[in-house]
Amino acid sequence: MSKKSAKIAALIERCQGQKRDAHYLGYFECFNQQLFFEAHDVLEELWLTQRRTPNDAFFKGLIQLAGAFVHLQKSRLRPAAALFKLSRKYLGAYSGVHEDLDMNEVHQIIDQWLAKLEERSFTKNPLILCSAPLLRLKDL
Numbered sequence: 001m002s003k004k005s006a007k008i009a010a011l012i013e014r015c016q017g018q019k020r021d022a023h024y025l026g027y028f029e030c031f032n033q034q035l036f037f038e039a040h041d042v043l044e045e046l047w048l049t050q051r052r053t054p055n056d057a058f059f060k061g062l063i064q065l066a067g068a069f070v071h072l073q074k075s076r077l078r079p080a081a082a083l084f085k086l087s088r089k090y091l092g093a094y095s096g097v098h099e100d101l102d103m104n105e106v107h108q109i110i111d112q113w114l115a116k117l118e119e120r121s122f123t124k125n126p127l128i129l130c131s132a133p134l135l136r137l138k139d140l
Contacts, residue, residue, distance in 0.1 A: 011035075011042055019139070020100070021046055027062060032134045036069040058098060061090030065110065072127040077117055084114040100137040109133045 012026035023046035030039035040063050047059035064087035071080035088110045094103045113133075116126035 007038075007041075011038055020137070024099070025137075027066070028135050028137060031066055031069075032136075034069070034073075034132050036066045036073060039066040040070065055099070057090040058094055061087045061094075064090060065106070068113070069127070069132060072113075072125060075125050077122040077125060081114055081117045081122070084110050084117075088114075097138055100139050101135070102138060106135070109135075 011030060012022040015022040015025035015029060018025060023042050027039045027043040027046075030036070030042055043059055043063050043066070047056070047063060050056055050059055064083045068080045068083035068087060071077070071083060088107070091103065091106060091110070096103060113126060116130070120126070
């Protein structure tokens with residue numbers, strides 16, 4: 001087991017035995033604690049098993065969303081914007097509630113944070129000015 005796998009296993013341990021895959025639930029646990037790098041890693045493990053399935057782009061989009069916030073944490077504003085756009089591209093095919101996630105809310109989050117970057121011409125980090133969003137599943 002790699003160091004990365006051991007860390008991910010520890011992060012998702014408390015998400016085991018629930019209705020949804022522990023990696024999926026772990027993503028939200030990490031994201032909502034602003035552990036965006038870890039959220040990316042946790043979901044990537046699930047995505048690797050789901051490539052070329054109907055959820056391929058869905059998981060990629062969520063991974064890119066977490067990645068955008070990693071860049072914001074490091075004050076890399078233009079790379080953050082690029083990942084917000086990539087996330088929007090991947091998640092654009094999903095609407096309504098998908099995998100218990102309100103996609104309209106996710107689309108709004110992406111658009112709002114991208115707008116915050118663009119309206120300040122990439123000169124101020126909106127993560128310093130605003131709290132990071134929370135992602136909530138509908139049935140939990």
